[in-house]
Amino acid sequence: MDRAEVDSRIRTLIEPFNKKGIAVGEDTGFANDLEFDSLTVMDFVAAIEDEFDIIISMNQQAAIETYGQLVDAVTKMVSDA
Amino acid sequence: MSEGISQSDRPQEIEGDSGDLFSKFDSLIAMRENLLSGGVEDPFNLVMEKVISPTRAICNGRDTILLGTYNYMGMTFDPDVIEAGQQALADFGSGTTGSRVLNGTYQGHKECEEALKEFYGMDHAMVFSTGYQANLGIISTIAGKGDYVVLDIDSHASIWDGCKMGDAEIVPFKHNDIEAMEKRLRRIPEGAGKLVVLEGVYSMLGDIAPLAEMVKVAKSHGAMVLVDEAHSMGFIGEHGRGVAEAQGVMDDVDFVIGTFSKSVGTVGGFCVSNHPKFEIMRLVCRPYVFTASLPPSVVATAATSIRKLMQGSNKRAHLWENSKTLHGGLKALGFELGTDEPQSAIIAVIMPDLERGAAMWEALIKEGLYVNLARPPATPANMTLLRCSLCAEHSEEEVQTILGMFERAGKAVGII
Numbered sequence: 172m173d174r175a176e177v178d179s180r181i182r183t184l185i186e187p188f189n190k191k192g193i194a195v196g197e198d199t200g201f202a203n204d205l206e207f208d209s210l211t212v213m214d215f216v217a218a219i220e221d222e223f224d225i226i227i228s229m230n231q232q233a234a235i236e237t238y239g240q241l242v243d244a245v246t247k248m249v250s251d252a
Numbered sequence: 253m254s255e256g257i258s259q260s261d262r263p264q265e266i267e268g269d270s271g272d273l274f275s276k277f278d279s280l281i282a283m284r285e286n287l288l289s290g291g292v293e294d295p296f297n298l299v300m301e302k303v304i305s306p307t308r309a310i311c312n313g314r315d316t317i318l319l320g321t322y323n324y325m326g327m328t329f330d331p332d333v334i335e336a337g338q339q340a341l342a343d344f345g346s347g348t349t350g351s352r353v354l355n356g357t358y359q360g361h362k363e364c365e366e367a368l369k370e371f372y373g374m375d376h377a378m379v380f381s382t383g384y385q386a387n388l389g390i391i392s393t394i395a396g397k398g399d400y401v402v403l404d405i406d407s408h409a410s411i412w413d414g415c416k417m418g419d420a421e422i423v424p425f426k427h428n429d430i431e432a433m434e435k436r437l438r439r440i441p442e443g444a445g446k447l448v449v450l451e452g453v454y455s456m457l458g459d460i461a462p463l464a465e466m467v468k469v470a471k472s473h474g475a476m477v478l479v480d481e482a483h484s485m486g487f488i489g490e491h492g493r494g495v496a497e498a499q500g501v502m503d504d505v506d507f508v509i510g511t512f513s514k515s516v517g518t519v520g521g522f523c524v525s526n527h528p529k530f531e532i533m534r535l536v537c538r539p540y541v542f543t544a545s546l547p548p549s550v551v552a553t554a555a556t557s558i559r560k561l562m563q564g565s566n567k568r569a570h571l572w573e574n575s576k577t578l579h580g581g582l583k584a585l586g587f588e589l590g591t592d593e594p595q596s597a598i599i600a601v602i603m604p605d606l607e608r609g610a611a612m613w614e615a616l617i618k619e620g621l622y623v624n625l626a627r628p629p630a631t632p633a634n635m636t637l638l639r640c641s642l643c644a645e646h647s648e649e650e651v652q653t654i655l656g657m658f659e660r661a662g663k664a665v666g667i668i
Contacts, residue, residue: 209629210634213405213426214426217425224439226423226436226439226440228421228423229421229424230421
């Protein structure tokens with residue numbers, strides 16, 4: 172699966188969590204821009220894990236601050252699997 | 253409010269505060285200031301001037317019924333427990349001044365571990381200086397680099413801190429969600445070590461875990477299982493061993509973590525296990541090794557209390573009656589509760605927001621009732637809760653008195 176497809180799938184998944192309808196770009200931050208709290212993060216991560224059948228541990232999540240970093244990380248996990 | 257706290261709420265401004273490491277607490281300081289400026293009595297600064305019994309104390313100058321102490325079995329003033337503590341204090345002194353692995357293991361520590369082995373019917377028991385350290389130590393030590401810890405998102409701070417201190421991959425799942433847990437276990441790379449961490453009773457809402465199913469699922473994926481039974485010891489399960497016993501899965505639980513600071517009525521923590529190599533923990537578990545052991549009087553009171561809890565079935569039955577009466581009564585008054593049915597000795601009353609929660613807490617303390625005010629981030633879903641924990645020593649009349657206090661306070665604050 173290429174990066175563009177991962178991007179498009181995650182873009183669909185993020186919609187219900189993007190309550191303020193913020194325009195999501197590569198540099199959009201989950202904590203700063205989207206204001207995700209810990210419970211939202213858990214639900215959003217679970218949605219991605221289910222979509223791609225992967226596991227993203229909290230240790231891995233700690234290194235993901237922006238939307239672009241998330242797409243990169245998931246693309247890598249999917250291609251490594 | 254103590255002087256120390258009032259000063260910290262009125263901090264001196266530091267010139268050009270870019271270097272002030274305390275600026276990260278500004279929002280919390282402002283929230284507290286805002287809450288207390290309304291004249292509310294500080295819920296986090298209560299002083300008990302005199303303790304009369306497990307259920308009564310003089311708090312901030314008022315005769316108060318205690319309904320938020322976790323003193324479930326009322327062992328703190330048991331005459332046998334007090335006598336054992338006094339004797340040990342006289343015979344062994346006020347403290348050990350040493351680690352368990354050096355000069356800090358006395359006869360009393362071994363006797364306490366024997367009592368735990370008997371209580372749980374397990375081969376090994378290890379006593380820590382607090383329950384917090386038991387979780388911190390066991391979790392961070394047994395799950396190492398490359399291993400996975402799968403845990404409930406509503407786990408206690410000591411479990412999270414144990415995860416943070418260790419080197420394992422941490423994977424949380426939605427509270428009490430068996431399917432969410434199963435999915436995560438299934439996706440863990442083959443060959444990786446797995447530890448599933450669960451609690452018997454979750455202390456914020458007082459709900460219990462579906463351990464029978466969860467432990468079965470964890471085992472089918474080859475995981476080891478650790479269950480924290482801090483809030484169930486002494487009164488849930490036929491022998492008071494906890495929710496795992498009540499649901500018939502005790503034999504599949506690899507590690508039970510518990511505390512002496514609730515039903516046992518003193519302070520300390522422990523882990524019991526049947527793992528054949530468990531004793532090596534005493535040498536490799538840093539929160540066990542690098543701290544002083546419990547004072548002789550504490551382990552003597554704990555051992556005596558644990559042995560008495562083995563014969564506590566009448567008290568257990570009365571505690572359950574209290575829990576049912578309070579839950580049913582509060583529900584009938586129109587309060588929103590954490591669980592539909594009483595599942596433990598904790599009844600959580602859900603407040604509409606922090607302001608009204610604090611006002612309700614204050615109205616209750618003025619009525620002469622102490623409960624715990626719990627607020628985010630300690631609570632799930634950012635709820636504000638008034639947590640009530642019942643004691644086997646609360647009389648039927650006291651529970652009725654408590655309901656009357658809740659009714660008056662709830663109407664005064666406009667919650668019911």
